[in-house]
Amino acid sequence: MTLSLTFGLVWLVIANVIAMLPSRDHHWRAAYVLIALGIPLVGWVTYETGPVWGLIMLAAGVSVLRWPVIHLWRWLRRKVQQPGE
Secondary structure, X not given: OOHHHHHXXXXXXXXXXXXXXXXXXXXXXXXXXXXXXXXXXXXXXXXXXXXXXXXXXXXXHHHHOHHHHHHHHHHHXXXXXXXXX
């Protein structure tokens, strides 16, 4: 297993442990840190192991951080919609 995949799996384990801990801000601060670390990590995995493993790592990250992705999707839909609709 490559070093990038090892770090990717460690990132996933840490993200799951953080999700199990109680939080006053509903884990948003942790989500920002995980996103900031996860984006370059997905790039590294893609560069080192190829696009298939990069997409698998991206899907795993999105499954862990689904609420930030859902909020981003809703925000983008509101920005794209016409004002009269």
